[in-house]
Amino acid sequence: MKILLSNDDGYLAPGIRVLFEALKQQIAFESLLMLAPDRNRSAASNSLTLLEPLRIQHHPDNLSDPNCRIYSVNGTPTDCVHLGINGALDFQPDIVLSGINDGANMGDDVLYSGTVAAATEGRFLGKPSIAISLCGNQHFDTAAHVLVTFLQNLPPINPDTIININVPDIPLSQLKGIKITRLGKRHCSEPVVKQQDPRGKPIYWIGPAGNAADAGEGTDFHAVEQGYASITPLKIDLSHYEMMDTLEKWAQNTP
Template structure:
C-alpha cells in the first residue's frame, strides 16, 4: 500500500528545507505539499481568522496558502485532498526545535495540528547555521523517515520531533528516540 503523505513547513514554499523534505518523502509514498506563501516561523498554532484564506498552485506543483502552517494542514485535509493523509511531515526547518522552543515553532505546530485531527506526524529541523548546507541532509531525512515508519504503525496522536545535528550526514552514527527536554 502506498502512503499518502502531506508535506508542509513554516519557512514558506520557496525554502530549501521543504524541497529537501519533498524529495525525501517522495521515496516513501505519494506526496502533496501545502505550504505558507511566506516565512511563518514562531507562529505556533495560530490560525487565520479575520480574512479568507487564499489557495493557489505554484509552478512546481506546490499548493500555497496565505496563512499559517496550522492553516495549511487544515486547508489540505478539509478542502484540498480527496484522501486523508496517512502521515504529515513538516520541515525541514532551518534551526533547531528542542525543549521549550516547540511551544512556539510553526514547524512543530503544523505536525501537532495533524495529530489533533488524527494523522500521525513528524516535524523535522536542521540545527545548522547555513541554510544551503541543509541540502546535504536529504538522504539522512529519507533514512530517518524510513526508520520511523518501520516502527509503525503508530497511534494517530503520535508526533515525532526530529532534530538533525549540524554535521556531515555521513558522520551520523545512529538514531535515538528520546523524550522532549526543557
C-alpha cells in the same frame, strides 16, 4: 500512502524542497502534496487565521509527476494542514510531515514552533504526524535521510503522539545514529532588542532563545550535541495531574 507535506519556513524554503525531492525518489506513495505557507511563518505556533480569507495558490511549473503537487497558502502552518485535511483540496492524506525546518526545535521550542504546530494539527485531525528540523541550515540532505529511513521502517505510532525529530547539521557520513529522547529545557530567552525607526520612535525585536538549561543525557539537546539525530515522542496533554489532588483538597475546604 498519501503524504501531506508542510513547514513554517515557506514553500520555497530549501529544507522542504530537499525533503520533497527525497520523498519523490525514495518513498513509495500514491500521492505527495506540498501545502505550505507562502512566506516564512516561523514561530507561528498553533495559530489559525480567522479574520481574513485564506487563498491557495497552485504552482504547476514545478511538476514532473502528476501525483506530486505543490501549493502555497497565505496563512500559517496550522492553516495549511487544516485546509489540507478538511476539504479545501480533493485530497485526504494518510500521514502529515512537517519540515525540514531551518533550525532546531528542541525543548521549549516546541511550544512556539510552526513546524511542530503543523504536525500537531495533523494529529488533532487524526493523522500520524512527524515534524523534522535541522539544527542549522546546511546539511538538509542528512535530515531528509533520517526521515526517509524512519518512514521506510515506520514503527507503530499511538494516535495521540507527535514525532519530533531534530538532526545535527553535519554530513551524513558523520552522523552517529539515532537516540530516543525527552525534551530538554532552555533558560529564559535573551532580553528584547530595542532600536529606533528612521523617525526616532522605538521599535523592538524579540530576543534570541536562551541556552539549554536541561541538556543532560537523555535529552534532545544532548543527543544532537553528541552527533545523533534525536527522536522525541510528544503528547499534547497539558493537564498537571499531580496538582489536581492539591487543588481538589483546596476546593473542598474553600467556602
